Amino acid sequence: MYNADKTLGADQDYLISAFLENEETGMKIEGPGKLSRQKAKPVTISLNKFDLSDLPSGNFNIVVEVRDRENNLLATQKEFIQRSNPRKDVSMDGITGAIAANSFIQGNTTTDSLREAVRSLVPRSSNSELMFxxxxxPQADRQSLERFFITFWTERAGSRAAYEWNEYYKLVQYAQKKYSNGTNRGYESGRGYYFCKYGRPDHVIGNRFHNVVYPYEIWHYYDVGEQRDVKFVFYTRDVATRTYELLHSNLMGEVENPHWIENLWRLESQGNSNYDTEFQEYMDYYGNKILDEYNSPY
Known part of the structure; x- marks a missing residue:
């Protein structure tokens, strides 16, 4: 890191984070990652080592982000890697974990329902679990589905596996009711996916400027993991189906779009000779109001 002292001020605190993401989906890989707090200097060298023994075969990016004390992204860099690890490639035989005789799913659901329950775990699944x-x-037998499902929850929650699944399933049901459409199940939709992944947001602000900007929602979480004051901005350009997608987030590893306020504006530039003037008026008035909502969601 060069010239951090000139950008932030000498000896100011900042954060360097390094993690892996799936090259195809852009999703952060759970597990490998490092955080280091630094003081702003003319030159800072940060060396990290990842344990990749549990990383399956695939294409990935090593991502390095630099953020200031307010969690604003200052710089990011990605380096592509390709991993070959046959020992960790997922197969039904490779998913371990005994099925208890009186487990919390055995005998209580049909195979088709169990298959759908497994699919609903996508928002919280690791890269290898997503591969399964x-x-x-789609073609796994009941025993393989049970083995995967029980292993998924017991690895995360131990003796509380049944309780954690029931709590998660409440999120899945709510997402289905609130966010599903004719194409996607609730947990597959833009908002439903993140609702299931991170839980119910602490505050949600809806679009108050219907005639000026595309429909949007700002979600605020007090904390997600170790990061506080987390925001998500969803919007849709398809007013008919209202299929929202993630436009911006300040959560490390998620989509960050520094132009998200501009992207909310409905007006197109093509053929509009007054575009620049109208755009500046939009940013001065509506842009500032939307930014206030983002910064102070209460």
Whole structure:
């Protein structure tokens, strides 16, 4: 890191984070990652080592982000890597975990319902688990589905596995009711996916400027993991179906779009000779109001 002292001020605190993301989906890989707090200097060298023994085969990016004390992204850099690890490639035989005789799913649901329950785990799944869900769940037998499902929850919650699944399933049901459409199940939709992944937001602000900007929602979480004051901005350009997608977030590893306020504006530039003037008026008035909502969602 060069010239941090000139950008931030000498000896000011900032954060360097390094993590892996799936090259195809852009999703952050759970597990490998490092955070280091630094003081702004003319030159800072940060060396990190990742344990990749549990990383399956695939294409990934090593991502390095630099953020200031307010969690604003100052710089980011990605380096592509390709991983070959046959030992960790997912197969039904490779998903371990005994099925208890009186487990919290055995005998209580049909195979088709169990298959759908496994699919609903996508928002919280690791890269290797996603490979099983996407490629093997459609034809997997009941025993394989049970083995995967129980292993998924016992690895995360131990003796509280049944309770945690029931709490998660409440999120899935709410997402289905609130965010599903004719194409996607609730947990597959833009908002529903993040609702299931991170839970119910602490505050939601809807669009108050219907005639000026595309429909949008700002979600605020007090904290997600170790990061506080987390925001998500969803919007849709398809007013008919109102299929929202993630436009911007300040959560490390998620989509960050420094132009998200501009992207909310409905007016197109093509053929509009007054575009620049109208755009500046939009940013001065509506842009500032939307930014106030984002910064102070209460």
């Amino acid at each position: 869900i996407r490629h093997q769940t």
